Amino acid sequence: MSLDPCLGVESQLQPYLDRQLTPGEVSMIEQHLGTCAYCRERYHFEAKLRDTVKTVCCGDPVPEGLVERVRLHCRGQGAA
Amino acid sequence: MLLVADSVGLVADPPSDQAEPTAAAERAAEARDRVHFEEEALEHADQLYRIALRLSGSQQTAEELVQETYLRAFRGWRGYRPGSNLAAWLATILRNVFLDEARKQSRRPAQESFEDTSEYYLYNHLSEAGAEPQEAVLNRLSGGAIAESLGDIPPMFREVVVLVDIGDFSYQDAADILGIPIGTVMSRLHRGRRALKQALASRASEDAS
Numbered sequence: 001m002s003l004d005p006c007l008g009v010e011s012q013l014q015p016y017l018d019r020q021l022t023p024g025e026v027s028m029i030e031q032h033l034g035t036c037a038y039c040r041e042r043y044h045f046e047a048k049l050r051d052t053v054k055t056v057c058c059g060d061p062v063p064e065g066l067v068e069r070v071r072l073h074c075r076g077q078g079a080a
Numbered sequence: 081m082l083l084v085a086d087s088v089g090l091v092a093d094p095p096s097d098q099a100e101p102t103a104a105a106e107r108a109a110e111a112r113d114r115v116h117f118e119e120e121a122l123e124h125a126d127q128l129y130r131i132a133l134r135l136s137g138s139q140q141t142a143e144e145l146v147q148e149t150y151l152r153a154f155r156g157w158r159g160y161r162p163g164s165n166l167a168a169w170l171a172t173i174l175r176n177v178f179l180d181e182a183r184k185q186s187r188r189p190a191q192e193s194f195e196d197t198s199e200y201y202l203y204n205h206l207s208e209a210g211a212e213p214q215e216a217v218l219n220r221l222s223g224g225a226i227a228e229s230l231g232d233i234p235p236m237f238r239e240v241v242v243l244v245d246i247g248d249f250s251y252q253d254a255a256d257i258l259g260i261p262i263g264t265v266m267s268r269l270h271r272g273r274r275a276l277k278q279a280l281a282s283r284a285s286e287d288a289s
Contacts (some may be wrong), residue, residue, distance in 0.1 A: 002134045010199045014270060020251075031170045045203045045214050049277070050245065052218045056226055060133055061144060070125060071118075073147045074154050 003057050009039045013046055117157045120149065124167050127247065128174055134242040135178050137231045145181065149174040166252045175239065175257055182235070202277035206284065215286060229279035237272030245271055 009032055015021050026049050033040050085243035128149060153160075153172050160169050182242045198204065206214040230238055244265075251269075255262040 013199060018251075023234070031178065039131050042200050042203055045218075046199075047200065047220050052221050053226055053276075054248075055219060056131060056223050057134060058129050061085055061224055062129050063139065066129060066146065067122050067125045068142065070122065070147050070150045077151050079112055 006036060006039055008045070009033070009036075016047055017047060025041060096178065114154075114157060117241065118154060120166060121153055121157075121170060124170050124236055125150075127167060128170055130245045131171060131242055132174060132178070132225065133247055134230055135175075135235075135239060136181075138225055141181075145174060145177050146173075148177045148181075152177065165253060168249060168257055171243065171249065171253075181242040192232045197274050197278050198276070201274065202281045202284075205281040209285065221280070225280070225283055227284055229276055232279040232282075233272055233275045237268050237275055241272040241276060245273070 009016075009029055012021065012025065012029060016026065021029070033043055125146060129142055129146050132145040132149075133139060136142050136145060149170060153170055156173075160166065203214055206217050210217075230242065233241065239258065240254055243249045243252065243257060249257065251265050252261050254269075255265045258265070260268075
């Protein structure tokens, strides 16, 4: 963790959201987030951005009949 | 496919009376395995389509990529080790198909460079831009805006972001799929996410103007 705790949180925010940190690092970050509104606000924003990208993209409609067309295409090409 | 299996089976078996039925039984078992494999593989079609859509940015291309992926998967199904991660195996093929197509159109994924920005680039940008809370902007974020922004990121960074943040693959899966060390996955992910925020920020300014 950097000497400036806010810079430390900024640099470890992505690995924190990815759950890649050690329990020690996690508790340092969470302790800081508990007391610093500046970092907390940015943390919420980053977490929500992550969530939004995933939710929006996982809601992409899959074209109707995709699986059937894949099956037919593969049979037509002699693969299945 | 069956013809090849047939001749291999007959050559491998000793020339006895038992050879015919054994080879037939093996063929039947293999056919069953293959059908089983196909059904299991097709369950991942939606996930692959979404990854293909984010890699290519076009619905039509995405469907073509998925079809070619399954064609290769069904032809090479013996290359899959049962019990290993089937989604990752299919995503590896998808990524190769995508690269082949990109090469054909000579849009080779280049090692483009772009300016590195702060972790909070998008947040800061939105704070400067407007009166409304930053998170309200996220609520309005559409699939189209994300797709276009992903399209602005150099492909070598885009594919890592798509696999991990949208495809939900682990760092290790992404490393296996892309054939790169896990440390490279992490650094590309880091830069790719920042590039995505930069792209989203410039789109947000366009919308505002």
